[in-house]
Amino acid sequence: LGLNLPSPSSLARNGDFSGVVELASVTALALRCLGVNMNFAPVLDICHDPGAANALPGRCWGNNAQDVISYAGVYSSNLRRGGIQSCGKHFPGMGRAQADPHFSLPAIDLDERELFETDMLPFLALCPELPGIMSAHIMLPRIDAEFPVTLSCRVIGGMLRERLGFRGVVFTDDLCMGAIAGQYAPDEAAFLSLKAGCDLPLVCHEPLPWLEPLAARLDKLDPYEREDSFKRVEALSDSLCFPLSEASLWIKCLHRAELLCLSAGEEGEQPLPSSPVQQY
Numbered sequence: 139l140g141l142n143l144p145s146p147s148s149l150a151r152n153g154d155f156s157g158v159v160e161l162a163s164v165t166a167l168a169l170r171c172l173g174v175n176m177n178f179a180p181v182l183d184i185c186h187d188p189g190a191a192n193a194l195p196g197r198c199w200g201n202n203a204q205d206v207i208s209y210a211g212v213y214s215s216n217l218r219r220g221g222i223q224s225c226g227k228h229f230p231g232m233g234r235a236q237a238d239p240h241f242s243l244p245a246i247d248l249d250e251r252e253l254f255e256t257d258m259l260p261f262l263a264l265c266p267e268l269p270g271i272m273s274a275h276i277m278l279p280r281i282d283a284e285f286p287v288t289l290s291c292r293v294i295g296g297m298l299r300e301r302l303g304f305r306g307v308v309f310t311d312d313l314c315m316g317a318i319a320g321q322y323a324p325d326e327a328a329f330l331s332l333k334a335g336c337d338l339p340l341v342c343h344e345p346l347p348w349l350e351p352l353a354a355r356l357d358k359l360d361p362y363e364r365e366d367s368f369k370r371v372e373a374l375s376d377s378l379c380f381p382l383s384e385a386s387l388w389i390k391c392l393h394r395a396e397l398l399c400l401s402a403g404e405e406g407e408q409p410l411p412s413s414p415v416q417q418y
Contacts, residue, residue: 141391145196146161146197147185149209155212157401167390170222177224178309179225180224181198182199193238203257227311229287230253244317245276271304275317288334310339325351325352329358332359
């Protein structure tokens with residue numbers, strides 16, 4: 139597409155709030171030109187280890203909670219100002235992961251109190267304004283020794299829905315990633331995620347074969363919780379903007395992106411090729 143943008147980490151390192159605003163504005167304009175109305179961003183993970191092969195290098199807004207809250211909050215609000223709904227990820231924070239969930243399931247040895255005091259702080263701060271949150275494919279054995287976060291009633295239903303009081307839409311990360319697919323078929327994972335309190339399971343690779351097996355399981359879900367989920371998804375759907383169709387806007391978008399990269403001192407940062415997500 140010819141669209142290159144600086145990374146969140148580079149703008150945050152430079153302390154460039156005006157660049158963050160412009161990044162969000164250009165991203166929103168580009169997405170609307172392409173017919174997209176929601177962005178699965180910002181990343182709210184804290185970068186505890188810049189060298190970790192966890193699919194996060196370059197995508198985090200800082201190495202402490204306050205920086206993540208400040209920069210990601212500005213980015214998220216300006217995405218929405220540009221007509222694109224935002225989605226914070228990866229709840230409840232996977233910045234400590236030492237493995238890439240595209241390939242395997244990372245485990246993080248924190249209990250609930252420790253998470254609320256550290257990695258969950260960006261979610262606590264930004265939850266009230268976020269229309270969506272995406273779950274992390276991580277294991278928290280001190281909270282739920284049986285299920286990963288995405289499939290865990292204790293984490294999604296307990297911590298996110300009850301403790302944080304989040305009433306927006308909860309998305310899973312791609313259920314075809316190795317962290318989940320290594321143990322669960324997509325229809326089973328989707329069903330367990332719905333049972334845990336997620337609203338929209340994402341099966342991003344060849345989803346059609348799994349629709350019928352999933353549909354056969356849906357009558358096992360609590361009907362009142364399903365109705366609440368439908369209402370959340372409907373409310374989000376009603377808030378989405380229409381695409382922009384003027385061809386000249388795309389040219390303006392490319393020009394603004396080029397200027398933004400120049401001001402950030404880079405011509406579109408090349409991500410470390412440690413994870414599939416950094417090559418998209």
